Amino acid sequence: MQKRFKTKILSSLVFVLFVFLTSCKKSSSGEENLAALLPLIIAAEAAIVCPKSLPPTDIYIATTVVSANSNISGFSDPKKAINGICGAGELAGSLDVYALDITGTGATIVLSWGGKTVKNVSGDDFIVYDNSFRVSDESNTYAMDPSIIQVSIDNTNFCGFNPSYTGGNVNLMNSWNRFGSLRPVYYNMTTKPFTNSELFTKTNGSFLLGGGDGFDLDLLDPNDPNDINCDTTLANTIKTNGFKFLKITSAADMNNPNTGSKFPWPPGSYNGSDIDGVVARELQ
Structure with missing residues (x-):
């Protein structure tokens, strides 16, 4: 099993290679070091080539950061959440x-x-992209940063999808229902482009062709205890008219209604969810 740490701990391919070469000298098993560091090398290479240009105009990426207040060293530029999917x-x-x-x-x-x-159309209406990746041969085991997803018309009253954590291993995707930031991202606007329609195409059960986590406005739940300003009227209004604002929150900052305490956070992550971008299916 590969080490369970997020790729965000490194900021350049040079540093990744430095760590790799140093660790190889300290260990008799170069193959073991390579297996552990392969995700970092791949991620660093992807970071170098993407993005190289403005996002494609036919991909409806969220374009505006309304509010953002974190200050994680090396990953504190909120424009990274709107500059394209990599x-x-x-x-x-x-x-x-x-x-x-x-x-x-x-x-x-x-x-x-x-x-x-x-707009609210048939099927998933938007996709949230994080930087999760598989960490073992078991397809259900991922290094991920679960996030709570909420939508609003006025940036004041939000409705969400009543996410549920079933307990057990926090790295098992099946333990998290109706969260964002769970699934890996295959879409890369520079090296692996898709059409907007392809991004919303389902494959392998709950996975999308381009990866990420899809959300259907028809599944908004006015009974979500984390949405104190949401009710049936507001939820139905958003289902009918669509939404303008999307809020993404690290799951550990929200209460799990089943326990009365915060949702757990996967070990080994020194910060919260990593936002690569959000894509809508249709705009008006």
Whole structure:
């Protein structure tokens, strides 16, 4: 099993290679070191090539950072959450991300599409991209940063999807239901492009062709205890008219209604969710 640490701990390919070469000298097993550091090398290479240009105009990426307050060294530029999707695949996470804090005011980012409205259409209406990656041969075991996803018309009253954590191993994807920041990202706008339609195409069960976590506005839950300003009227209004603002919060900053305490946080992560971007299916 590969070491369970997030790729965000390194900021350049040079540093990754330095660590790799140094560790190889200290160990008799170069293959073991390579297996552990392969995700970092892949992620660093992906960071170098992406993004090279403005996001494609036919991909409806959130374009505006409404609020962001974290200050994670090396990953504190909120523009990284709107400059395009730079996924690194199943076994590595992008380094082109904005990192949230685990708790506090810096644990949340709010994005928008510059005044445009994300419509409610058939199936998933938007996709949240983080930098999760698989950490063992078991397809359900991932290094991930679970996040709470909420939407709003006015950036004041938000509705969410009533996420549920079933307990057990925090690295098991099946333990987390209706969270963002779980699935790896295959879409890379520079090296592995997709059309907007392809990004919303399902494959392998709950996975999307381009990766990331999809959300369907029809599944908004006005009974989510974390959304104190949401009710059936507001939820139905968003389902009918769409939304303008998207809030992403590290799960550890929100209460688990089943326990009355905060959601657990995967060990080995020194900060919260890593935001690579959000893509809408249709805008108006």
